[in-house]
Amino acid sequence: MVSPFEDAAQRLRNAYNGETIEPLRTVLASDDVDGAYSIQAINTRIWLGEGRRIVGRKVGLTNPAVQKQLGVDQPDFGVLFEDMQLDPDSTLDPGKLIQPKVEAEIALILGADLLDPQSVEDVAEATSGAMAALEIVDSRIADWRITFADTVADNGSSAFFVLSGDQRPLSDLDLTGCRMRMTINGEVASEGSGAACLGNPLNAALWLARTLADQGEPLRKGDIVMTGALGPMVVLTPGAVVRAEIDGLGSVGFEVGQTHEG
DSSP: OOHHHHHHHHHHHHGSSSSSSSOOOOTOTTTHHHHHHHHHHHHHHHHTTTTOOEEEEEEEOOOOHHHHTTTTTOOOEEEEEEGGGOOOTTTEEEESSSSSSSEEEEEEEEEBBBBOOOOOOHHHHEEEEEEEEEEEEOSSSSOOOHHHHHHHTTGGGGEEEOOOOOOOOOOGGTTTEEEEEOOOOOOEEEEEEEGTTTTSSHHHHHHHHHHHHHHOOOTTTOOOOEEEESOOOOEEOOOOOEEEEEEEEEEEEEEOOOOOOO
C-alpha cells in the first residue's frame, strides 16, 4: 500500500510534465517540517536511483520578510542535481518551466568537508571560492499557493541554476556589503545586497552545514552551496535575457528561449 507521503512525492514528480498540483494540505500541515523533508527525501532517493547526481544544496527562505509571510522562523533547503546546472549565457528551453521566477545569489564552492561546523569561520575556511549565481525557481504547486511544507516537499521550489564560473577567494570579498543588481532585457528588475541573506551569506551556509551534519549527511568537498536571494525574485517569461552583477564577483547571465507554437 502506498503511503500518503509516497503518493504526494509521486504527484510532485509527475508535475514536472508541466501540470501543477493542488497544495499538499491534505497530507501536510503548513508547519510539518519533518513530513515535508520526508517527501523531499523520497524523491531524492528515487531520482538518484534513476541516475541523477547530487552536486550540492540550495538554501531558501533566507529573507525574514518571506519567512514571516510563510509563518516560519527558519530557512529551508533543497538538493542541487547536476542536470539542474546551466552553462553561463546559455538559452533555457521554456518548455522545461512551469511558472518560473529568478533571483540572484552568491554560490560557495567547498574545498573541504564540513563535518562539524561551529561558526562562519569554519565555513569560510572550508570554502575554496565564491561565484555570482542565478537561481531559476519554479513550483509544481498551482499558482505558487505554497506553505513552508509545500516548498520543502517540492525540493525547495527548485528548477535550474547558473554559476558565473569564475571563483573569487572570500578574502577579497565583502559578503555583507556587496551590492547586487539584476536586469531583465536591460532593465533593472531587482536590487539588493549580501546583508539580505540572513545578514551574510555565510550565515545561511552555516545553517545549512549544521543542519545537514546533524542529519548525518554533511556537506562535502566540491559541493556547491546556493546561499539564498540577495534581492526580490522576479517572474520569468519567454525571451527574457537575465543578467546579474554582484560587487567583487562580476556578472552572470542566461536567457529564456521563445515559445514556438505549431
